[in-house]
Amino acid sequence: LYVEVALPLPIPRTFTYGVPDDLRHRALPGARVLVPFGRKERIGWIDRVVTAAPGVNGIRPLHGVLDDIPCAPATLLRLCRWIADYYVAPLGQVLRTALPAALCDSSTDFVTLLDGATAAPADSFSPVEAQIVDWLRSKEGSQPVARLRRERSDRVWWPAIRRLETAGVLRVDTEGPRLEPPVRTRRVVRLVREIPSLRAREEVFGRAKRQRECYETLEAMGGAAEVAHLTGTLRFSYAVLNGLVEKDLAAFADEEVQRDPYHGMPNAPDPLLRPTAQQQEVISALQEATRNPIPGTFLLRGVTGSGKTLVYIELLREVVERQGRTAIVLVPEIALTPQTVGRFKAVFGDRVAVLHSALSDGERYDEWRSLRSGEKRIVVGARSAVFAPLPDLGAIVVDEEHEGSYKQGEAPRYHAREVAIVRAGLEGAVCVLGSATPSLESWTNSQTDKYRLLELAERIGARPLPPISIVDLRAERKRQKGQNPASGERTPIILSEPLVDAVQQRLQRGEQTILLLNRRGYATFVQCRDCGQVWHCPDCNVSLTHHRKRARLTCHYCFHEEMVPARCTACGANDLSFRGVGTEQVERAVGDAFPAARLARMDVDTTSGKWAHHEILGRVERGEVDILLGTQMIAKGLDFPNVTLVGVINADVGINLPDFRATERTFQLLTQVAGRAGRGGKGGEVIVQTALPEHYAVTTACRHDFVAFAKRELDARRDPLYPPFCRLVNLVVSGTDEAATQEGAELMTQWIHGLLIAQNIEEIDVVGPAPCPIDRIRGRWRWHLLMRSESPRLLGEVARFFYERFELPKGKHDLRIALDRDPVALL
DNA sequence: AGCACGCCGACT
DNA sequence: GTCGGCGTGCTC
Numbered sequence: 001l002y003v004e005v006a007l008p009l010p011i012p013r014t015f016t017y018g019v020p021d022d023l024r025h026r027a028l029p030g031a032r033v034l035v036p037f038g039r040k041e042r043i044g045w046i047d048r049v050v051t052a053a054p055g056v057n058g059i060r061p062l063h064g065v066l067d068d069i070p071c072a073p074a075t076l077l078r079l080c081r082w083i084a085d086y087y088v089a090p091l092g093q094v095l096r097t098a099l100p101a102a103l104c105d106s107s108t109d110f111v112t113l114l115d116g117a118t119a120a121p122a123d124s125f126s127p128v129e130a131q132i133v134d135w136l137r138s139k140e141g142s143q144p145v146a147r148l149r150r151e152r153s154d155r156v157w158w159p160a161i162r163r164l165e166t167a168g169v170l171r172v173d174t175e176g177p178r179l180e181p182p183v184r185t186r187r188v189v190r191l192v193r194e195i196p197s198l199r200a201r202e203e204v205f206g207r208a209k210r211q212r213e214c215y216e217t218l219e220a221m222g223g224a225a226e227v228a229h230l231t232g233t234l235r236f237s238y239a240v241l242n243g244l245v246e247k248d249l250a251a252f253a254d255e256e257v258q259r260d261p262y263h264g265m266p267n268a269p270d271p272l273l274r275p276t277a278q279q280q281e282v283i284s285a286l287q288e289a290t291r292n293p294i295p296g297t298f299l300l301r302g303v304t305g306s307g308k309t310l311v312y313i314e315l316l317r318e319v320v321e322r323q324g325r326t327a328i329v330l331v332p333e334i335a336l337t338p339q340t341v342g343r344f345k346a347v348f349g350d351r352v353a354v355l356h357s358a359l360s361d362g363e364r365y366d367e368w369r370s371l372r373s374g375e376k377r378i379v380v381g382a383r384s385a386v387f388a389p390l391p392d393l394g395a396i397v398v399d400e401e402h403e404g405s406y407k408q409g410e411a412p413r414y415h416a417r418e419v420a421i422v423r424a425g426l427e428g429a430v431c432v433l434g435s436a437t438p439s440l441e442s443w444t445n446s447q448t449d450k451y452r453l454l455e456l457a458e459r460i461g462a463r464p465l466p467p468i469s470i471v472d473l474r475a476e477r478k479r480q481k482g483q484n485p486a487s488g489e490r491t492p493i494i495l496s497e498p499l500v501d502a503v504q505q506r507l508q509r510g511e512q513t514i515l516l517l518n519r520r521g522y523a524t525f526v527q528c529r530d531c532g533q534v535w536h537c538p539d540c541n542v543s544l545t546h547h548r549k550r551a552r553l554t555c556h557y558c559f560h561e562e563m564v565p566a567r568c569t570a571c572g573a574n575d576l577s578f579r580g581v582g583t584e585q586v587e588r589a590v591g592d593a594f595p596a597a598r599l600a601r602m603d604v605d606t607t608s609g610k611w612a613h614h615e616i617l618g619r620v621e622r623g624e625v626d627i628l629l630g631t632q633m634i635a636k637g638l639d640f641p642n643v644t645l646v647g648v649i650n651a652d653v654g655i656n657l658p659d660f661r662a663t664e665r666t667f668q669l670l671t672q673v674a675g676r677a678g679r680g681g682k683g684g685e686v687i688v689q690t691a692l693p694e695h696y697a698v699t700t701a702c703r704h705d706f707v708a709f710a711k712r713e714l715d716a717r718r719d720p721l722y723p724p725f726c727r728l729v730n731l732v733v734s735g736t737d738e739a740a741t742q743e744g745a746e747l748m749t750q751w752i753h754g755l756l757i758a759q760n761i762e763e764i765d766v767v768g769p770a771p772c773p774i775d776r777i778r779g780r781w782r783w784h785l786l787m788r789s790e791s792p793r794l795l796g797e798v799a800r801f802f803y804e805r806f807e808l809p810k811g812k813h814d815l816r817i818a819l820d821r822d823p824v825a826l827l
Numbered sequence: 828a829g830c831a832c833g834c835c836g837a838c839t
Numbered sequence: 840g841t842c843g844g845c846g847t848g849c850t851c
Contacts, residue, residue, distance in 0.1 A: 005851080009828055015851040038830065038850050059851055128842075810847060 002054055003027050003062065005035055005044040006092035008104060010411065012804050014047050014091070016054040017062040027062075030070030030077045032103065034063040043104055045072055045095050071103055076387065079423050086796060087821050088803045089412035097412055098387035102365040110142040111161060112171045128160040133169065142173065189241055190224040191215070193249050204247065210240045215249060227252070273310055282311050282454045286430060287318040290394055295430035297421050299401075299446040302456030303465060303704065304436045304675020305639075309340070311456070312397045313347050315432065316378060320348065325394030326377045327429075330416055332403040333357055333382040335637035338614050339621075344380050355381030355388070383408060383416040386423060393429045396420045400636060401433035401442055402668055404661075404824040413820050417442075436675060436706070437668040440717070443710050444724040459679075466646070466677040466684040468702040471496045473650070473691040492581050494589040499647050499687050503590075507597055507626055511682065512642045515590065515629040516673045517583050517649035520603050521545035524580025526553060526565070530573035535565065541776040546578050547605065548585075558778045586629055586649055594627070602630035635673040641680025646673055651690040651698055658773040659826050660722045663697045667709050670701035721765075721788060723822070729787040729799045730820040732772060734780040737813035744808050744815045745769035745783035751806050752787070755798065764789040764798060773827045780814075784826070796821070 001024055004014040017035050019027045027033070031046050041063060072080065072095055080098055084091040096104045113136040125133060136143060145161070164170045195201050195215075205212040214236045218225055230236045244250040275283055282300065289295040302308040316327045331340055336356045344352050353367040353376040370376045372389040379388040383406055386396070398406070398417050406416040417433060424431035433442050433451070446453040459465060476496045495503075506513045525543035526535045535544045537555035544553035544562070552561045567574035587601045602616050613633075619625045620640055628634060628643075648670060655666045670688065678684020690698050700709035717725055733748060735741040749769050756764055765788040772782040789795040799819060808815045 002851095007850090009850085011828080011850080013851095017851060035851080040829080054851075056851060 001027065002050050002052075002059070003033065003046045004048045004050060005033055005062070006047045006090065006095060007035075007037065007042055007044040008090075008092040008096035010090060010093065012090050015044070016050075016056065016059055018059050019049075020061050023062070023065050026065040026068065028070050030072035030074065032066040032071055034066060036060050036063060040109075044092055045077075046070075047091055071099060071389075073389075075423075075426055076389065078426055079387075079419065082422055083412055083414050083419060085800070086418075087412050087414050088796070088799050088819050094412045094414075097384065097408070097414075100361065100365040100368045102361045109145040110173045111136065111145055112142040112173065113137065114169060114171055129164055129169075132160055132164060136170065145172075187227040188224050188253050189218065189227055189230060189244070189250050190253050191218050191249060192251050195249070204249070208243060210236060211243045211247075214240050215244060218250065273307075275310055275314060276307070276460055278456055278458060279307050279311055279314075279460075282456060283314040285452075285454060286311070286315045286395075286432060289430045290315070290319055290323065292430075293428055295424070295428065297424070297431040297433065297445075297451045298454055299438055299442050299451045300432055300434040300454045300456070301438055301443075301446075301706070302434065302436060303459060304672065305459040305463065305465075305679050306436075306456035307460045308399065308434045308456065309343055312399070312432070312434070313343065315395055315397070315430075316344075316348065319394035319430075320351065320377050323394055325392045325429075326371075326374075326390035327379075327395040327397070328385060328388055328390065328393065328420070329378065329380045329397045329399065330385055330406070330420060331380060331382060331399050332405045332636065334405070334633050335400060335403075336380070336382055337617060337637060339617065339639060340637050341380055344378065348378050351376050352378045352380060353388075355379060355385045357382060386416045386419050393423070393427045395430045395432065396424045397432045397434065399434045401435045402437055402439040402664075403636075404665070407822075407824040411818070413818075413823075415822060415824070418822070437671045438706075440664060440710060440714060441724040444714070461681070463678060463681075464683070465704045466674060466686050468674055468686040468688055468704075469498070470693045470698065470702060471498050471687060471689045472693045473689050476689075492579075493689070494581055494586055494649060495593055496687075496689055499689065500593055502645050502685065502687055503594060503597075503627065503647070506645050507594060509644075511644040512620065512623075512625065512640060513627045513645040513647065514634060514638075514643050514673070514676050515586065515627060515647045515649060516631070516635060516669075517581065517586050517629070518632050518653045518669060519580070519582045519650075520556065520584070520605060520631060521554070521582035522548035522584040522588075523578035524582055527577050527579055528568035528571060528573055529575040529577050531568060531571040533568055533570040539776070539779040541774055545582065548588075557774070581650065583629060583631060590627060590629060597626040598624060599627045599629060600625040602628060602634050604631070604633075607633070632669055632673075635669055635676070638676055639679055640676070642682070643676055644678060644680075644682050644684040646677040646684070646686045648673060648686070648688040648690075651688050652692050652695075655692065655695065655697060657827070660717070661825065663695075663716070664713055667697040667701050667713075670698065671704070671706070674701065674704075726765075726788050726790050727792045727795050728821075728823055729795055730784055730823040730826060731787070731802075732782055732784045732818040732820065733769075733808070733815060734777075734782045734818070735813040735815040736780060738781045740813040740815060741781040741783050742769075742771075744817075745785060747808065748806065748817070749785055752785070752798070752802060755801065761794065761798065763791045763794055786826075 001019040002016050003019055004016055006014050027046060027049055029046050029048060033044055033046055034041055035044055076098065080091060080094045083089065084094045161172065165172055195204055201212065214230065227241065230241060231238060245252060286298060289298070300308060300311065312329060319325050319327050329344065333356060341354050353371055355364065355367055368389060371379060374391060379385045379390065398420050401417050408414050421431050442451065445451045473493050476493050480493065503513050523546040526546055527533065535553055536542065537544055537558065537560050539560055540555055540557040542555060542557055544555055546564065547554055551564055553564055554561045565576065568576065583601055583603050587599065590599055600616050600619060607613050607616065620628050623642065651666065651670055655662055674686040677686050688698065688702065692698060696709065696712045700712065717723065731748060733741055733745040735744060746769060749766065752766055767786040767788060769783050769785045772784045775782055787795060787798065799821060803819055808817065
């Protein structure tokens with residue numbers, strides 16, 4: 001008996017292993033196995049079990065089957081096979097993405113210095129050996145070999161390590177993969193003896209005041225507390241704790257922690273909202289669909305504030321409470337706020353698991369187990385939650401389905417929305433795609449009856465959508481210049497007069513304002529006024545953004561940072577201009593204009609901590625913030641009834657990006673952020689500042705007219721042909737040398753042309769090769785090629801054939817190919 | 828992806 | 840002689 005094993009490596013094939021007799025009954029498809037691979041052991045998954053002897057020799061037996069119940073059950077395995085096939089990626093890589101990292105970790109080699117080693121004759125070491133020994137002496141205990149590679153150089157250490165091992169200087173241990181991921185424990189102090197009377201206390205503690213305080217604190221805390229908490233926040237010294245232990249009043253213990261990152265977050269009460277008639281209609285349609293063996297896919301287009309979340313909740317009530325099945329709710333990472341999560345928790349309480357990027361491996365694994373066991377029956381999470389191990393799945397909701405973050409940026413480059421549809425189909429679940437601004441792909445599918453369209457055309461409570469007015473930045477500049485001719489030739493307009501007036505009004509009325517600018521930092525680029533030089537990242541072809549508070553120029557594509565220059569490095573002039581307004585500069589302008597206003601800024605730079613989002617949004621919710629300023633992060637999902645004004649500082653950011661979806665993204669962002677206004681009873685208004693007031697992305701957004709936008713944009717996608725009228729595969733060649741990268745891209749193109757001609761395929765267009773719009777990132781040059789076709793099947797076949805057969809000329813300049821099917825961006 | 832191995836130029 | 844940098848090929 002043999003098994004074909006999928007390994008989490010970028011190798012597009014499986015490896016065959018023999019199955020020892022005692023493992024036969026456990027060797028099932030989807031089960032994890034431990035296999036020898038090269039000189040190491042790795043974890044893989046059984047793809048197929050075969051009886052025929054394979055056509056290769058040198059087959060090795062597998063070392064173990066790690067699961068009694070395959071951790072990728074049949075349906076998940078089928079789903080992963082579909083992803084591997086459609087998105088052209090190795091099955092093992094897909095499985096690794098689909099399962100918690102804690103279940104995929106491979107083995108690690110450790111080296112330990114042996115006791116007698118210090119006596120070993122140091123002069124007999126070769127320099128490499130001496131380096132290893134020195135390094136180990138500087139550390140304590142065992143060290144992973146990989147760390148040696150990282151901290152010293154990437155040289156070949158193994159021969160030297162083996163020599164030292166035979167010389168008895170050090171020991172090498174291989175720690176196998178963690179079969180059972182670790183349980184997190186914490187050190188606690190627990191009271192073990194009660195002291196009933198006050199008099200007894202006097203006697204026991206005497207003058208040990210701190211011990212008594214600590215004892216009584218512990219009593220008040222229910223008999224136990226974490227050591228870190230007692231010594232940290234409560235400032236008891238370790239000696240105090242030891243004293244209690246020595247008196248046999250308390251004991252140290254390691255306690256297993258139930259990891260729950262949302263632990264302690266107040267569960268808001270279920271507001272028991274009653275659906276409106278409009279909502280009820282949609283809810284009924286969905287509930288009915290769940291009773292259908294093939295429920296299908298629904299596109300729920302609901303304007304902002306129309307109550308899509310309540311629809312999801314009522315759908316889940318049907319699926320989870322009445323039918324006893326399970327459900328997945330996918331949300332874009334940035335919309336995974338306590339507000340969104342809170343609503344589901346309020347209704348379904350402990351049956352909800354939350355999966356987001358801030359979870360540690362262990363936390364993620366805990367949630368995964370509680371889902372698989374059926375203890376929790378609902379998942380709310382970002383992209384990868386689509387793989388949640390729920391038995392008897394009844395519904396998948398993809399909220400904000402147009403969001404690009406559902407596409408994974410690295411292999412396997414899957415789109416969670418498409419995976420959700422396929423998974424729902426495989427498991428007989430209903431799939432609901434929700435958005436106020438559907439992607440043109442989904443919209444088209446809803447017009448061709450591939451999906452069923454459901455609409456929520458009105459806001460709840462019959463509240464009107466906020467009126468949107470446009471401020472023409474060009475006219476505003478002229479006007480301000482007329483008023484004050486001395487103002488600099490290029491002084492940017494950050495806050496126009498109408499916007500200032502509107503904000504002022506809210507401040508007076510005690511209402512809140514949201515200001516959007518989709519650009520971080522203080523200035524987007526720095527330029528010399530004399531010679532025109534613009535500061536660029538040394539490793540990426542993008543300009544550096546000026547961050548004023550940190551006093552650094554930083555690259556938003558890699559981690560490069562440099563000091564702010566005092567003078568031009570090219571011509572020596574000391575007249576630099578900091579241009580292109582970012583949120584940090586808006587923050588300053590707002591502070592200057594409204595010194596008394598309480599302002600909060602929310603972007604990647606102010607939300608680095610795990611709880612920073614929650615903290616800022618909490619302040620807004622409690623009314624401690626008058627003006628919330630931020631990037632797209634504040635455009636989604638927020639529901640603050642006291643926000644009556646939304647201002648868009650510059651709607652044109654992003655509209656001119658060289659990407660066919662730039663216009664669509666602008667429309668979506670404007671619509672989404674406008675939707676934050678007027679969600680309470682006080683009404684609301686939106687002011688959009690733009691230099692392109694006639695652009696249809698702006699005008700249709702201002703009329704809240706998605707259908708008109710879609711029509712215009714679809715027309716634009718017919719020529720040149722772009723999705724949804726065709727499918728794309730983007731092939732990106734990258735390398736450390738410019739010429740070699742271009743050459744690689746050209747070779748790739750010729751190869752594909754050759755294939756298309758040889759196979760007589762005319763239905764696939766090849767566009768390029770050309771440098772990528774951002775032609776260098778992290779020191780790697782980038783060229784790309786687009787394959788375009790109206791036949792997804794053919795496109796997939798060609799992509800797969802290419803992936804498996806094409807090889808770039810070996811070695812030189814580290815050329816790599818990334819294959820991106822249905823790309824969401826071509827930058 | 829790792830990792831071993833082999834070749835080569837630089838340096839002791 | 841080593842060392843260390845890079846290119847090449849392989850992993851059932």
